[in-house]
Each structure stands twice: as structure tokens, then as C-alpha cells.
Amino acid sequence: MTSGRATSMSDREPAVGADTLLTVDNVEVIYDEVILVLRGMSLIVPRGEVVALLGSNGAGKSTTLKAITGLLPTEHGAVTEGTVTFDGADITRAEPAERVRRGIALVMEGRRVFEHLTVHENLVAGAYTRGAAADFDRVYGFLPRLAGLRGRVAGYLSGGEQQMLAIGRALMSDPRLLLLDEPSLGLAPLLVDEMFDIVRRLNTDLGLTALLVEQNARRALAVAHRGYVMESGRIVLAGTAAELADNPDVKEFYLGLGEAGGRRSYRDVKHYKRRKRWL
Amino acid sequence: MSQFVQLTVYGLANGAVLALAALGFVLIYKATSVINFAQGELLLVGAYLFYTAFVLLRLPFAVAVLVGVAAAAVLGVGIERVILRPLIGEDPIAVIMVTIGLAAVLKAVVTMFFGTTPREMPKVLPAGTATVAGATVPLDRLVAVAVAVVVLAAFTVFFRWSRHGVAMRAVADDQQAALVQGISVRRIFALAWAFAAVSALIAGLLLADIAELSQNLGTFGLVVFPVVILGGLDSVPGTIIGGAVIGLVSQYAEGMSAGASQVAPYVVLVLILLLRPYGLFGQPRIERV
Known part of the structure; x- marks a missing residue:
């Protein structure tokens, strides 16, 4: 895993083209x-x-x-x-x-909603680049839970609601x-x-x-x-x-599974990882 | 009773001007987190800009106001662009020092062009008196209150319902997240300074009309601090209430004994801060558990 170039495991690795x-x-x-x-x-x-x-x-x-x-x-x-x-x-x-x-729209790590703005105002801010073309119905339709929270101040929403709002806000820029x-x-x-x-x-x-x-x-x-x-x-x-999910290294490091498919303890993974880094 | 009504009108008129002066301070603090110690000097410069257009260039009143507003907006944007933008990310204390320096420079520039003697400016507010609840009050004070109310209401509407107003509040909340929404933080900063300079010009205009056009307008900036701290550093409605409270309290105190008006605002300020550390309408930091 420490070779200079990325290891591609697939023949279908896409080449840069019109579909990129x-x-x-x-x-x-x-x-x-x-x-x-x-x-x-x-x-x-x-x-x-x-x-x-x-x-x-x-x-x-x-x-x-x-x-x-x-x-x-x-x-x-x-x-x-x-x-x-x-x-x-x-x-x-x-x-x-x-x-x-x-x-390009980004849903930032840690949600980062505008805490002192209402849910709807957060969406207005998200639609800043769209001007009059902002389509609130599409976002409220896709995330119906937000429609019920429209007037609530974002800082007081639960973590899940804030994450939903962060996604809705990102969608507003279409x-x-x-x-x-x-x-x-x-x-x-x-x-x-x-x-x-x-x-x-x-x-x-x-x-x-x-x-x-x-x-x-x-x-x-x-x-x-x-x-x-x-x-x-x-x-x-x-x-x-599918290939990544089957890859032994991915299983070992990121899925926490041993060769036999059983769950490994965090300590084992950490140890394995440290050992592997030096190989 | 009639004296009470009179004091109330005078107090509200002073409060209205205070609120306008404080508005610029709040706009800048809210959008850019800069504490602007040059707010009083913006008032001073604004008043002289209008004086230049109206008296020296002999433009008609409406045109002079427009020219003054445009010049103030350019000045605000220029200050942001040249002086404050290079300081983004620097220590707040350093930024405060720079705004204090800016205050001195603005004042010196005004002195350079206009000297230190007060200037004659024709009254633009109506000169007559009106009778309110049995008391005789000057019309110019009533008009000053009305002008301030209209300007402050316009800003409140702007912040609540316009796309750019919401964007400005978004920048105040989280600059990086605002950038990701495609909001140009630089443009918002420039807008905040332009608005601050324009509201300062209107306040300076009213003040010059009620009092006189001189260097002393700049010291008015000091009285803005009790207003914004009382109302909350980042609250537009707070400036209105803060301005009214400080204006009224100092007038009532003045009515009881001359000189008390200098102290009274600060006494009220301390009392309110004991009860509400973020000011009356300041935003507490939201902490979810």
C-alpha cells in the first residue's frame, strides 16, 4: 500500500473523457x-x-x-x-x-449551518448565486422534514436536522x-x-x-x-x-475485518496498521 | 407635564440620531467583526461631505443628499479596501488600533480643509414648532425622529427579507460556510462599510442641523458606545432601543439637574449589563447540548 502510484484494481477504471x-x-x-x-x-x-x-x-x-x-x-x-x-x-x-x-456545492464537515438564521434563511443564503431562480419547493420536496422547520432558528435544531439543513442548503445552488x-x-x-x-x-x-x-x-x-x-x-x-469492499487491505484497515471475515478488535487493527506501514 | 413631553421629544430626537450613528457601528461589527472606533469621525466627514455638496457647490438639496450619499459610500468602500482588508486575520487589538488611527486621520483631513471654526449651514429641517400634548416642541426634532425611523426600518427590512441582507448575516455567522454558498465575503465587507458611512452621513446631517457643523461632531462617536453596548453589539433593533433609552435618560437627567445627563447613560448601561451581559438584544453564543 505504500508504493508510489495508486494501485488500480480494475480494468474499468475510467479514463478522463466526456463522461468525466x-x-x-x-x-x-x-x-x-x-x-x-x-x-x-x-x-x-x-x-x-x-x-x-x-x-x-x-x-x-x-x-x-x-x-x-x-x-x-x-x-x-x-x-x-x-x-x-x-x-x-x-x-x-x-x-x-x-x-x-x-x-459545485459542498456540505461541510460538522454541518456548519448559519446558527442565528432560520431554516428558510439558511436556504436563502444557499441560493445566493441563483437570484430569482431559487427553487425552494424542490428542496422542501426532497427533504420534507425541513418544510416543517422553516421558521426555526438553525442553531437550536438537533444534529440530524442540522445535517439535513446543510444538505438542503447545498442543493439550493442547483x-x-x-x-x-x-x-x-x-x-x-x-x-x-x-x-x-x-x-x-x-x-x-x-x-x-x-x-x-x-x-x-x-x-x-x-x-x-x-x-x-x-x-x-x-x-x-x-x-x-464492490472491488474495494472485497479488498483484503480495505477490509483490514477500514472495515475492521480480519482475513477470516470476523470482526477484529480496534487494538489489533491499530497494531496491524503500524506494522504494515513499515513494510 | 409639558416639560416632560418636551424632554421626551428632545430625548427621542437625540436617541434617533444616536441610533443612526450606532447603526453603522453595528453593521461593521456584525459583518466583519471589526470594532470601529472611527464611527464618530465618519459622522463628521459625512456632515462635511453634505456641506460641500449643498453649500459650497450650491447643489439643490435632493441632489446634494444623493451626491453626499454616493461620496460616503465610496469613502466606506475605500476604507475597507485600502485599510482593513490587508488586516483580515490579524489580532483584533491591532485592528482596533488601526481604526483609532483612522479616526485621527479623518478628523485631521476635515480640519485641513475646513478649519476648526464652526461653519454656517442653512437649516434644512423645518424651523417651526408644533404642539404635542400641550407642550411646544420644535418641528426639526420631530422630523429627525421620523427620518431615523424610516432609515432604521429600511435596514431592518433589508436584513430580514433581501437576499443580500440574509447573505450579510450569513457572513456574520460563519465566513467560510458563506464562501461555500457562493457569497463573496469581500463584497459583503465593502457593502457593510458603505452602509455604515451612509448611515453616518444621515446622522451627521441631522446632528449638524440640530446642533452645529463643527469638529465636535466627531466626539459624538463616544456616546455611541453606551448605545451599542446597551442594545447589543450585533443587533439592529438593539440600536433603536439603545438609542432611545440613552437619549431619554440623558434628557430626563438633564431636566432634573444640569450635568447629570453626562453620567446618567453610563449608570443605566452598568445596570443593564449586570442583568444582561450580551446587551438587551445581543446574540448569545448558541450552545447545544
Whole structure:
């Protein structure tokens, strides 16, 4: 898993073409002009698919999303090499607002709803780039629970409701590509089910392309068409969702399963991981 | 009784001007988290901008107001662009120091062009008196209250219902999340400064008309602090209530004994802060458990 290039396990690994919505090509990201966070990071999101981006804490998943949405400058980071291409256009150095207008929306980690605004006002803010074309009915129709909370102040909603609002807000810009940063983080098990169901429906009902960043690899691979595994700032493994779910390394590291398919304790996984890193 | 009504009208008129002056302060704090110590000087500059257009350039009143508003907006955007944008992300204390420096510069510029002697400005507010509940009150004070109410109501509507107003509040809540919605945070900052300068111009205009056009307008900025702290640093309705309370309290105190009006606002301020540390309408930090 530590070889220089990503290991592709599939002959059907998509080539960049007309069906590619997003291409991250050989991107290097440096924070504060010294801290190298991504190097040679490449991935492809084909039109109409859900792509899962897996990896442990600090692997660079969120940084990848920030490179795609243009948020790096707000954290003293910069793309120093490589390109990000969306629908044929080079957006590597575009302003965040321009990327939203082109059709990229991000559901941020930790929900980040506008706490002092009502649910409806959050959606108004989400529709900022749309002007008069904002379609509230579509979002209230897709997430009916939000319609009942319309006038409530977002900061006082439950975690699940806030996550739903964060997704609804992102949908208001009428995106073609939705980026989701750990949407299931910190939610109760029942809500996690609901959240992954929403992600699936985003793709099947609204026809959205999605890049899903998750630590919950099992659930993410269940809704995704294909996946990538990141480690130390680059892709180490790529393939269809089924292939990844079957891969012994993925099972070992991210699904917590041993060779025999039984559950392994966290301690074993950690030990195995440490040992494996030195090989 | 008639003295009470008179004091009330005077108090409300002062409060209205205070609220307008505080509005600019609140807009800047809310959108950009900058505590602007130059708010009083914006009032001063605004009043002189109008004076230049109306008296020196002899423009008709309505045109002079428009020219003044446009000039103030440009000034506000310019200050944000040149002085505050490079300071984004710096220590708040450093930013405060810069706004204090800005106050000195603005005041010096006004002195450079207009000197320190008060200027004659023709009254633009009606000069007559009206009878309210048996008391004779000057019309100009009533008009000042009306102007302030209209401007503040317009801003309240803007924040609640317009797309840009909601965007401004969104930026106040979470800048990074606002960026992700496609909101240009820079444009919102510029807008906040433009609005602040324009509301300061209106306040300066009213104040110059009620009192006189001189350097002393700048010191009015100090009285803005009790108003905004009372109302809550980030609340537009708070500035209205805060302005009215401070205006009334100092007038009533003045009615009882001359000089008490200087102290009374601060006494009220301390009492209210003891009960409500975020001010009357300030946003407490939302913490969900």
C-alpha cells in the first residue's frame, strides 16, 4: 500500500473523457508555505456516479475537498502543483463563488449551518448565486422534514436536522456535483441510516453526481459506485465499490475485518496498521 | 407635564440620531467583526461631505443628499479596501488600533480643509414648532425622529427579507460556510462599510442641523458606545432601543439637574449589563447540548 502510484484494481477504471465531471490531476497542496498535505493527488468523478473517498484521520480528504471548492486560501493553503478541472474548465485558481456558479456545492464537515438564521434563511443564503431562480419547493420536496422547520432558528435544531439543513442548503445552488464531507459524523445510528439513504436518493432521484468523503467505509461503499482510498496525502487504492469492499487491505484497515471475515478488535487493527506501514 | 413631553421629544430626537450613528457601528461589527472606533469621525466627514455638496457647490438639496450619499459610500468602500482588508486575520487589538488611527486621520483631513471654526449651514429641517400634548416642541426634532425611523426600518427590512441582507448575516455567522454558498465575503465587507458611512452621513446631517457643523461632531462617536453596548453589539433593533433609552435618560437627567445627563447613560448601561451581559438584544453564543 505504500508504493508510489495508486494501485488500480480494475480494468474499468475510467479514463478522463466526456463522461468525466471532475478531475483532480496530480495536485499538490501546501499549507503555510511549508506543510505539505497533498502530493500527487489524483481522482476522477464520472458524471452521474457516487464516488467515495475513504481514508483515516489526517489522510487529506478534507483538504482535497477544499482544493476542489477553493477554500484553501482561507486557511493559508494553496494548490502549488497540478490542476482541478470541472466539466472541461480549469478551476484550479477560481474564486469559491465562481465554482458554486459552475455547479459545485459542498456540505461541510460538522454541518456548519448559519446558527442565528432560520431554516428558510439558511436556504436563502444557499441560493445566493441563483437570484430569482431559487427553487425552494424542490428542496422542501426532497427533504420534507425541513418544510416543517422553516421558521426555526438553525442553531437550536438537533444534529440530524442540522445535517439535513446543510444538505438542503447545498442543493439550493442547483449543483451538478455535490461534495459531502463526513455527513454521518456524530449522528445516532438511526440517523446515519437516514443520511446514507438521502445520499443515495440524491443520486437516484435528483440525478446528482456526488463525491462522498467518509470514515464509515462500509456504509459509504454501499451507496457508492466507485471509491478511492487515501493515505498520507495521496490515493493508494482505487476501484469499483464492490472491488474495494472485497479488498483484503480495505477490509483490514477500514472495515475492521480480519482475513477470516470476523470482526477484529480496534487494538489489533491499530497494531496491524503500524506494522504494515513499515513494510 | 409639558416639560416632560418636551424632554421626551428632545430625548427621542437625540436617541434617533444616536441610533443612526450606532447603526453603522453595528453593521461593521456584525459583518466583519471589526470594532470601529472611527464611527464618530465618519459622522463628521459625512456632515462635511453634505456641506460641500449643498453649500459650497450650491447643489439643490435632493441632489446634494444623493451626491453626499454616493461620496460616503465610496469613502466606506475605500476604507475597507485600502485599510482593513490587508488586516483580515490579524489580532483584533491591532485592528482596533488601526481604526483609532483612522479616526485621527479623518478628523485631521476635515480640519485641513475646513478649519476648526464652526461653519454656517442653512437649516434644512423645518424651523417651526408644533404642539404635542400641550407642550411646544420644535418641528426639526420631530422630523429627525421620523427620518431615523424610516432609515432604521429600511435596514431592518433589508436584513430580514433581501437576499443580500440574509447573505450579510450569513457572513456574520460563519465566513467560510458563506464562501461555500457562493457569497463573496469581500463584497459583503465593502457593502457593510458603505452602509455604515451612509448611515453616518444621515446622522451627521441631522446632528449638524440640530446642533452645529463643527469638529465636535466627531466626539459624538463616544456616546455611541453606551448605545451599542446597551442594545447589543450585533443587533439592529438593539440600536433603536439603545438609542432611545440613552437619549431619554440623558434628557430626563438633564431636566432634573444640569450635568447629570453626562453620567446618567453610563449608570443605566452598568445596570443593564449586570442583568444582561450580551446587551438587551445581543446574540448569545448558541450552545447545544
